[in-house]
Amino acid sequence: MAARWLVILALGVACRGLASAQEPLRPFTVQGDAIVESLTDAKGDPERGRAIVTNRQVGLCLLCHSGPFPAEKFQGTLAPDLRNAGARWSEGQLRLRMVDASRLNADTIMPPYYRIVGLHRVAPPFRDRPVLTAEQIEDVVAFLATMRD
């Protein structure tokens, strides 16, 4: 049986180092529908990015999305399949999508992965921390960019 969803979602914090918690968010510039420059001034690691995307306690992506991950039995149908995402979008577009998808679609259900303002009633363990760190965002972007058939 699939682990019930709230267990999946709520576990996130336990699985991440607390060290990065209070680090202020890195500044970034939105140009059009993209954030062209890396949040960390470094390239992400696609291997680590894949691990984040397929880990339902860290990336949470497969709660909503499906993708070419045959080992992951339980995938979501609330969002488009991630297959070929790197062919559809540039790295910069993927970065903005990850940082704050609501800038692309005000009604989106995709969580803002790198935003801490404008949120309400955030549970204490998650307060003032983004869902993913800047390094993790870069890893995910690097991985998504490799997703081409």
Next chain:
Amino acid sequence: MLRTTFLAAAVAIAAPALSAEIPHDQRQSSYELMSPDTRAMQDEDTSNPGMLWVLEGEALWKRETGEANRSCADCHGDATQSMKGVAARHPAFDEKRREPVDLEGRINICRTEQQKAPASARESRDILALSAFIARQSRGMPIESSDERLRPFIEKGRSLFTARQGQLNLTCAQCHDDNWGQKLAGIPVPQAHPTGYPLYRLEWQALGSLQRRLRNCMIGMRAEAYVYGAPEYIALETFVKWRARGMPMESPAVRP
């Protein structure tokens, strides 16, 4: 689901969610999403674990307690008659308090004011047993929400239901109005009708109240849960009951 694409121009933090209510002829209980095995477990009193709480509640119903040394039965008599339909119309507007009280709250009012006994803690064995026993008397009866005095509380509940909250910045409605029937990591998203509470969840291995369920969803959203009994929970309960008005009660239901 209505989706408008903006380019990066506006920061859309306070945008209202565009959720549409589920048309009445499309409403369904989460029962419809369950496997035949789980349905059978709910349907058969002999296999429904919630019936253990019902039986316990029946015993408590007859037990004298408190300084008044009265039992529920002393005043209310045969629950199969006096409590018929009561759970189906709770939360109900309380004259004295000028606000709705849910079934658990109502039981505690009788405990403290009539029996002169201490209130039972929310989610305690006793209150779950009594509420299961009372709710069982509404099985098959339509949920009722027609008292106009509930209106402001329904509206408050609706605004909580459609407000983004938590680190994941989701609304209840985005899942339960807009995406019911979809799979969340393999789990079907239900419409969130409170037809079965209190109910037995296989995951909890216990009976739990509607507030416990609401709390679970808030934890899933990484939102700060309210304390049990908070007015926000009562408002949400009042709203989801109204939203499910007319649907038949199933208590004590079984859910995965």
